Amino acid sequence: MPYDRLQNDAASVLRGNDRDGTTVPSPQLYPHQWNWDSSFATIGWAHLDPLRASQELERLARGQWADGMIPHIIFDPIAANYEPGPTLWRTDGHPNAPSGVRTSSITQPPVMATAARRVFDHAGGDHAVLTILRDLVPAIERWHAWFLTTRDPSGSGVPCIVHPWESGMDNATRWDAPLSRIEPGPITYRRVDDRVIAAQERPNRKDYDRYVFLVEERARLQFAPPTREDSSFLCGDVALASILCRAEEDLAYLAEKLGGQRTEAMSRRGTIAAGLHALYDPERACYDDVDLLTGERLAVEHVAGLLPLFAGVATPQQAAQMLAKLEDPIRYQTSWPIPTIPPQAPGFEAHRYWRGPVWINVNWMIADGLARTGAERVARQIAERSLAMIAQAGFREYFDARTGEGLGADSFGWTAALAIDFIDQLR
Ligand code: 9WN
8 A cells, every 4th residue: 555654654653652652742842742743643553553543632631720721731750851831821829720730821823632533433333532532521611601701702703812822823924913012021931942942943932932922911810811901912713713613513412322411512613614704815815814902804815724724614705715715826835735824925034933934724624625525635635745744854843835845843743643544535
């Protein structure tokens, strides 16, 4: 079979990143459990070992806060080489924080239910796997509900983020304007990422200062629900909303298959879909994020604005417009698709993370969304080009969209996991 070798290599990366039941994104750069990375890793594990896959999500649920949030990092007590570590997050001892594990105070896009559904579909009725998944349903329900209560009190349908790290697309040009208003002043912290990876592939110093400032702001506010009055960064994130919208559908499916537990998933899904629809710009064929501190839409061209395809909420006309944009040679059609922003767009940097390079998790979500709208041929091409790029450059964190060169961390978990899923789709 043409992909056998790649499949074996991908499985070795996942096994090599396994730390006692959690998959680290990359041993050198990211030695803890990250939320959406762990869920993407689960999608790979589902093909190799459904029980191991379900345990990954069980370990993620350990980090759940009393208010329902599942945090973006669960720290491994014996892995030290990452900053900011637990001391800077200052979550220890907070009444909402979980006991027994140390975590960050913010969240990440909720891929967990989508991953759990994949595990269910591969479990073949295995009792141990189904038991774990059934026990996870209430935890996922509480997390999803938290997004719409704590992070969307006005009921817009599009939850807000308090830190670019919550988007998972930290350094993206879509956050440049709201971030640029933050003046952190003198700030002391230790940074290690730019010693592991070339500095020109990582965020610059000024942005990192702002990231740390926002971490400290959450602690100063005692992790209370954010408001416009007290937050320095507050944006409605259409990509996170799209992922949540899709996850609601997957949660409803799971709850029904696992014995009919009650959830409000489909009702929340309707609210989120309506919120997304209000943010579509037909002129630009794109959904826009919103800066909640100024009330303005962030009309920034970015692949994130196409993720409503993954949610299955785009109308046929919107889907056709977005597909045309993806296939347009002067926009997203690069030698190695899909760039995070078109090379001609302001702020494009071929090697700096989230400011131009190709990401396999984005490709995977867009391909899935396109297949849902009937564009199977293009979805297949994205899968094939992604695999060709990985075969050439390795399981890297991100890739140059013009040359296919591998960038960022090596042995990257979701690149390996989603390669396994792409291979399965193409067989
Ligand atoms: C901050 C782990 C994470 C991913 C994010 C990616 C990067 C962290 C960092 O790495 O963010 O959370 O230190 O740069 O942007 O999507 O989850 O792979």
